[in-house]
Amino acid sequence: MRNNRFTRAILCAAALLILAAPAGADEAQPSPLRAPLPLSEPAPPGKPAAISVQGWGADNANCAEWTNSCVVCQRNEAGVAACSTPGIACQPKDVVCRRQVEKKP
Numbered sequence: 001m002r003n004n005r006f007t008r009a010i011l012c013a014a015a016l017l018i019l020a021a022p023a024g025a026d027e028a029q030p031s032p033l034r035a036p037l038p039l040s041e042p043a044p045p046g047k048p049a050a051i052s053v054q055g056w057g058a059d060n061a062n063c064a065e066w067t068n069s070c071v072v073c074q075r076n077e078a079g080v081a082a083c084s085t086p087g088i089a090c091q092p093k094d095v096v097c098r099r100q101v102e103k104k105p
Helices: 002-020 053-059
Strands: 063-067 072-075 081-083 096-100
Touching: 053 063, 053 072, 053 081
Parallel strands: none
Antiparallel strands: 063 072, 063 096, 072 081
C-alpha cells in the first residue's frame, strides 16, 4: 500500500512536469519588434526641470552654496563650483540658495 502511494505521487509529479512544459518550446518564435516610443519633449526654459543645479549656480554667482535636495554645490573662494553626486532614488526639488557669497571689506 505504501509503495503504491509513492508510485502514484511520482506519476502525478511527472504528469505535472510534462503538462507544465510549454508546447513547441523547441520552436520558440522571436517576439515581433515594437515601434520605438516617441521621445518626450524637453521642459520649456525657465521651468525647474530644465534648469540643472550646475546651471543654476552659473546664473546665480552671488550664491556660495545651493541645493535641489539631491545635489549640494559649493563655490570656493576662487569662485569655482563643485557639486556632490545625487543618490540613486533622489527626487529633486526646486534649487535654493543656502548661503550667499560673503562680501570682502
